[in-house]
Amino acid sequence: MSRLAARLDERLNRLGLRTPLDRDRLTxxxxxxxxxxxxxxxxxxxxxxxxxxxxxxxxxxxILLVGAQSAVLWMRRRNPAxxxxxxxAFQLAILPFLPPGVNFQGLAPFVAAxxxxxxxxxxxxxxxxxxxxxxxxxxxxxxxxxxxxxxxTVDLGMPVGAGDHPLLRFxxxxxxxxxxxxxxxxxxxHVGTRRRYxxxxxVRAEEEIRAQRERAENAIRAERANMxxxxxxxxxxxxxxxxxxAGAVERLIGRDDRAAREATAxxxxxxxxxxxxxxxxxxxxxxxxxxxxxxxxxxxxxxxPVPLSAPMPGVAALDALVRAExxxxxxxxxxxxxxxxxLPPVADVTVHGVAREALSNxxxxxxxxxxxxxxxxxxxxxxxxxxxxxxxxxxxxxTAANDSAHRGxxxxxxxxxxxxxNGRLSAGPTPSGGWRVRLEVPVDRERVPAGDAPTxxxxxxxxxxxxxxx
Numbered sequence: 001m002s003r004l005a006a007r008l009d010e011r012l013n014r015l016g017l018r019t020p021l022d023r024d025r026l027t028x029x030x031x032x033x034x035x036x037x038x039x040x041x042x043x044x045x046x047x048x049x050x051x052x053x054x055x056x057x058x059x060x061x062x063i064l065l066v067g068a069q070s071a072v073l074w075m076r077r078r079n080p081a082x083x084x085x086x087x088x089a090f091q092l093a094i095l096p097f098l099p100p101g102v103n104f105q106g107l108a109p110f111v112a113a114x115x116x117x118x119x120x121x122x123x124x125x126x127x128x129x130x131x132x133x134x135x136x137x138x139x140x141x142x143x144x145x146x147x148x149x150x151x152x153t154v155d156l157g158m159p160v161g162a163g164d165h166p167l168l169r170f171x172x173x174x175x176x177x178x179x180x181x182x183x184x185x186x187x188x189x190h191v192g193t194r195r196r197y198x199x200x201x202x203v204r205a206e207e208e209i210r211a212q213r214e215r216a217e218n219a220i221r222a223e224r225a226n227m228x229x230x231x232x233x234x235x236x237x238x239x240x241x242x243x244x245x246a247g248a249v250e251r252l253i254g255r256d257d258r259a260a261r262e263a264t265a266x267x268x269x270x271x272x273x274x275x276x277x278x279x280x281x282x283x284x285x286x287x288x289x290x291x292x293x294x295x296x297x298x299x300x301x302x303x304x305p306v307p308l309s310a311p312m313p314g315v316a317a318l319d320a321l322v323r324a325e326x327x328x329x330x331x332x333x334x335x336x337x338x339x340x341x342x343l344p345p346v347a348d349v350t351v352h353g354v355a356r357e358a359l360s361n362x363x364x365x366x367x368x369x370x371x372x373x374x375x376x377x378x379x380x381x382x383x384x385x386x387x388x389x390x391x392x393x394x395x396x397x398x399t400a401a402n403d404s405a406h407r408g409x410x411x412x413x414x415x416x417x418x419x420x421x422n423g424r425l426s427a428g429p430t431p432s433g434g435w436r437v438r439l440e441v442p443v444d445r446e447r448v449p450a451g452d453a454p455t456x457x458x459x460x461x462x463x464x465x466x467x468x469x470x
Contacts, residue, residue, distance in 0.1 A: 025074045027111070032070035035106035039066050042104050058097045062104075065094050069108045076115040081128060087112040088132040088181070092139045103140075103173070105180055113181045117188025118195075129185045133177040140173025225416060242270050244328050244363065266327065314348035315340075315375065318355060322373065325359050331370040332359070338377035347441045350417045351375070351384050354425070358386035358437040361410050366391030369434065382441045390433035414439070 017023050039062055046052040054062070069090035076083045087108050098104055113129065245267045252260040313321075318334060325332045343351070355373060362371050366388045374385040411427055414437065418425035423441040430436050 020077050021074070024076055024078075027076075028071050028073040031073055031107045031111060032067045035066045035070050035108060036063055038106065039063065039104060042102075046099070046102065052099050052102075054097070054099065062094060062097050065090055065097070066106050066108075069094075069106060073108055073111055076112060077119065080112075080116040080119045084112045084116045084128065084132065084181075088136065092136060095140055103176055105176075109180050110184045113184035114188040114191075117185035117190075118192035119188075129181050132181050133174060136177035136181075137170045137174030140169060140177075228413075239274060241324070241328050241360075241363070242267050242274075244367075245270070248329070313352045314345075315343060315351050317352055318373070318375065321352070321356055321359065325363070325371070328363065329368070330359070330363055333370070333372045335372065335374045336376075337374065340377055343382060343441075343443060344421075347382070347421045347423075347443060350421050350423065351382060351439065351441060353417050354414045354437065354439045355384060355386060357410050357414050358388075361437075362386070362388035362435065366434065380442060380444070382443055384437075384439040384441075386437045387430060388434050 012018070012023060012026075017026055043054055043059060043062075046054070069087055072083055072086045072090070091105070091109055094104065116129070245263050249260050249263045249267070252263060322332045322334045359371060359373075362369060369389040369391045371386065371388045374383070374387075376383040376385075414427070415425050417423075418439055418441075421441050423439060425437070425439050427435070427437045
């Protein structure tokens with residue numbers, strides 16, 4: 001059906017009938033030709049079958065009335081109610097010119113009632129069609145054949161005089177009008193309702209498509225932010241340490257070759273760690289469900305790929321992080337307060353990531369300054385504070401507090417990590433001229449499974465965010 005409608009629409013466009021008004025005019029002309037043809041055929045059948053002849057003046061009047069009735073259809077979509085009323089009025093005007101017992105119905109009443117039901121089923125309920133039907137029955141009971149002056153009547157097969165009873169004629173005309181106007185209007189209501197339902201489905205489908213695109217775009221933006229954060233956390237921390245070690249090696253060459261070689265080995269270890277982290281991210285992005293090693297590599301080969309199941313470092317890895325910073329020459333103190341308890345995996349990784357980024361910022365912007373890490377387990381929350389003193393040349397705006405223009409994405413990444421676990425992050429200068437990073441992570445200890453590893457196991461599970469208190 002849709003293909004047929006599409007072909008008809010294309011042909012009408014080729015004929016230059018592109019607007020609804022132009023097409024309604026064509027519809028009126030076609031209906032007029034068909035209705036006049038049906039009228040002449042009906043009159044011919046009356047002459048041959050029933051020997052009933054309608055005078056020539058009445059025939060001309062019928063042709064003009066039927067043509068005018070059909071012409072009204074040009075306004076069927078502009079004003080369906082007025083179109084229906086005018087078409088019904090023309091139909092009532094046709095009745096007096098027909099012989100008694102003859103009821104001719106052109107195509108215009110069907111089209112007008114159908115259009116009315118299609119376009120205006122809610123604004124005009126059943127009152128207008130009902131009024132038209134009743135009025136048609138009343139006029140049909142009083143005026144049939146009044147102006148026809150026909151030579152005879154049609155034998156309806158009823159008892160003599162029965163067809164002339166006004167009540168019977170009223171019932172007959174009303175029934176016929178109900179079939180024409182009421183039936184066509186009901187069909188129109190059904191078609192109009194279906195059209196509006198399909199239009200609503202299309203609107204909802206378009207809205208769902210737009211919502212799905214927005215969700216996909218948001219997911220892409222979130223994933224890009226995650227990628228940027230992970231790359232920054234992994235690469236920036238290790239690479240900044242490698243830069244520090246490379247500077248130390250440069251000073252040791254020619255003065256203490258053995259120490260230079262040891263520092264070079266440390267650079268190599270950090271380079272491998274950075275490479276392992278980047279490989280892990282790359283493999284996760286390429287194939288998240290794959291945990292197979294590349295052919296020809298051993299599980300213990302440091303230069304081979306890193307298994308995706310390798311746990312992310314958590315609070316338990318803070319000691320190793322502190323030792324690595326001390327090896328770079330940064331005086332770091334780690335203080336723990338409160339009774340340790342298991343953290344949700346995502347919160348565990350977040351605490352470690354913020355501590356690592358804070359140490360990296362302290363090393364970059366306050367080189368040589370002492371750093372104090374405080375990890376405090378409280379009831380319902382875990383607090384991490386990383387304080388560093390002013391760096392070398394504190395009076396020359398080289399401290400972390402005065403060098404915020406070069407912090408890159410460090411604070412942004414820490415803030416995103418805190419938001420992920422519904423935590424709160426604050427960062428700013430201290431009265432002594434240093435810098436402080438403070439992270440508060442709410443924890444619902446009752447929702448942490450008892451089988452979780454001790455604090456800092458760092459197992460990255462899918463439900464880590466859900467298990468963290470929100």
